[in-house]
Amino acid sequence: MLSTNIWLVVTIRALRTRARILDAALDLFERQGYDATTVNEIAEAAGITPMTFFRHFPTKDAVLVTDPYDPLIAEAIGTQPVDLAPLERTRRGLLAALGDISALEDATAKRRVALVAESPALRAAAAVGTEATQQAIVERLVSDGAERLDATVAAAVCLAAATAALLAWGTAPDDTTLAGLVRHALTQLAPDPS
Amino acid sequence: MLSTNIWLVVTIRALRTRARILDAALDLFERQGYDATTVNEIAEAAGITPMTFFRHFPTKDAVLVTDPYDPLIAEAIGTQPVDLAPLERTRRGLLAALGDISALEDATAKRRVALVAESPALRAAAAVGTEATQQAIVERLVSDGAERLDATVAAAVCLAAATAALLAWGTAPDDTTLAGLVRHALTQLAPDPS
DNA sequence: CATTAAATGTTATCGACTAACATTTGGCTG
DNA sequence: CAGCCAAATGTTAGTCGATAACATTTAATG
Numbered sequence: 001m002l003s004t005n006i007w008l009v010v011t012i013r014a015l016r017t018r019a020r021i022l023d024a025a026l027d028l029f030e031r032q033g034y035d036a037t038t039v040n041e042i043a044e045a046a047g048i049t050p051m052t053f054f055r056h057f058p059t060k061d062a063v064l065v066t067d068p069y070d071p072l073i074a075e076a077i078g079t080q081p082v083d084l085a086p087l088e089r090t091r092r093g094l095l096a097a098l099g100d101i102s103a104l105e106d107a108t109a110k111r112r113v114a115l116v117a118e119s120p121a122l123r124a125a126a127a128v129g130t131e132a133t134q135q136a137i138v139e140r141l142v143s144d145g146a147e148r149l150d151a152t153v154a155a156a157v158c159l160a161a162a163t164a165a166l167l168a169w170g171t172a173p174d175d176t177t178l179a180g181l182v183r184h185a186l187t188q189l190a191p192d193p194s
Numbered sequence: 195m196l197s198t199n200i201w202l203v204v205t206i207r208a209l210r211t212r213a214r215i216l217d218a219a220l221d222l223f224e225r226q227g228y229d230a231t232t233v234n235e236i237a238e239a240a241g242i243t244p245m246t247f248f249r250h251f252p253t254k255d256a257v258l259v260t261d262p263y264d265p266l267i268a269e270a271i272g273t274q275p276v277d278l279a280p281l282e283r284t285r286r287g288l289l290a291a292l293g294d295i296s297a298l299e300d301a302t303a304k305r306r307v308a309l310v311a312e313s314p315a316l317r318a319a320a321a322v323g324t325e326a327t328q329q330a331i332v333e334r335l336v337s338d339g340a341e342r343l344d345a346t347v348a349a350a351v352c353l354a355a356a357t358a359a360l361l362a363w364g365t366a367p368d369d370t371t372l373a374g375l376v377r378h379a380l381t382q383l384a385p386d387p388s
Numbered sequence: 389c390a391t392t393a394a395a396t397g398t399t400a401t402c403g404a405c406t407a408a409c410a411t412t413t414g415g416c417t418g
Numbered sequence: 419c420a421g422c423c424a425a426a427t428g429t430t431a432g433t434c435g436a437t438a439a440c441a442t443t444t445a446a447t448g
Contacts, residue, residue: 011425013413013414013425013426014425014426017426017427038402038403038404039403039404039405040403048427048428049427049428049429050404050405051405051406051427051428051429052426052427052428054404054405054406055426055427058405059404059405060403060404060405085382086382087382087383120322120325123321123322123325124318124319124321124322125318127317127318127321128314128317128318131314131317148362149358149359149362149375149378149379150382152358152362153354153355153358153359153379153382154382156354156355156357156358157351157354157355157358157382157383159354160347160350160351160353160354161347161350161351163350164343164346164347164350164351165343165347168342168343168346181343184343185343185347188279188280188281188344188347188348188351189281189351189383191385191386192385205394207394207395207444207445208394208395211395211396232433232434232435233434233435233436234434242396242397243396243397243398244435244436245396245397245398245399245436245437246395246396246397248435248436248437249395249396252436253435253436254434254435254436
């Protein structure tokens with residue numbers, strides 16, 4: 001009760017600092033580019049020390065690239081019929097989990113994606129971020145009897161399609177929905193492209 | 195004639211330095227890991243200055259990850275029937291270009307790939323390296339009438355399958371051929387998985 | 389043997405990131 | 419209200435990858 005209150009209050013202060021960092025970084029990145037913006041600038045704009053920046057974000061790119069490994073994805077894939085080929089199972093699983101994607105779309109999501117789409121360094125960081133999800137999918141498929149290489153290819157391929165759609169969404173017109181683009185991308189992987 | 199001879203000799207010296215760097219780096223990477231190895235160590239082991247290291251390789255990871263963008267790939271894709279879907283066209287093009295892949299397999303290729311497969315930082319660098327190839331494929335498909343998003347998905351997906359096969363090859367038994375793995379991976383993308 | 393251009397070395401600097409230690413903040417308890 | 423306490427922040431110093439400007443060495447050539 002007591003320590004719980006402390007924890008809450010302290011967390012509020014930390015959250016505010018984190019939000020200030022995020023605002024300052026997003027603003028600077030959009031005005032002068034990701035690479036041209038230094039952590040020192042971000043810290044100064046946020047009214048903190050560079051050291052404090054790294055206390056809230058492990059790396060500079062972590063401000064834009066978060067790795068929300070979603071257990072729901074692996075779960076949705078496991079729900080698909082086991083007799084399907086790994087690729088098709090993964091594809092249908094991703095489509096099934098697509099409904100939850102809109103939950104990720106906060107107000108700054110599209111701005112962040114647009115920045116990632118423009119910077120090779122950020123795209124690389126994003127690719128590393130999806131590896132956890134890929135690994136989870138692979139383990140799920142393998143545990144259901146798939147060959148490891150087949151499972152790896154299935155996961156890598158489906159996530160590549162989804163990532164391509166995500167990056168395209170970053171610079172797409174405002175009325176374009178992310179779910180629509182992902183669905184369109186995954187449709188190309190369908191065995192019967194009707 | 196005169197300057198040509200100078201160029202040759204000078205180049206030989208540069209090539210020997212480059213080879214010494216490569217040997218030293220590969221040895222150190224395998225013994226103590228990529229991240230745990232510093233450029234200073236490599237330079238010292240190669241008998242040069244850190245500065246000279248960066249004169250031969252733009253980055254630390256460039257010792258292992260080269261970006262041999264192969265125009266033959268885009269060309270082979272262009273050869274495929276235009277009425278095919280972008281994904282199938284890309285898939286067949288990659289399969290057709292597969293014969294040239296063995297040319298990339300020098301003595302150290304597999305050791306390098308094994309190191310890349312183990313390090314997230316190196317996998318990220320490799321991903322950035324394939325972006326040039328992906329872009330070339332996309333431009334080719336678009337110039338033949340494909341939608342940009344469809345072309346991007348097709349290129350990203352096929353290269354993801356090939357990359358997955360490549361990384362698997364790095365730790366596969368010695369009698370496993372890279373071409374065989376890539377062929378197997380791309381087969382999963384076939385519209386009729388017969 | 390002097391010339392010349394490439395290859396290498398020196399020195400200084402930047403930016404991302406980390407470790408160790410000191411300081412401030414602010415709610416809570418007696 | 420005074421003082422405790424733990425989280426948050428600051429300070430300092432350093433490592434490592436990478437770059438720039440300038441000096442030096444190398445070795446074939448005429």
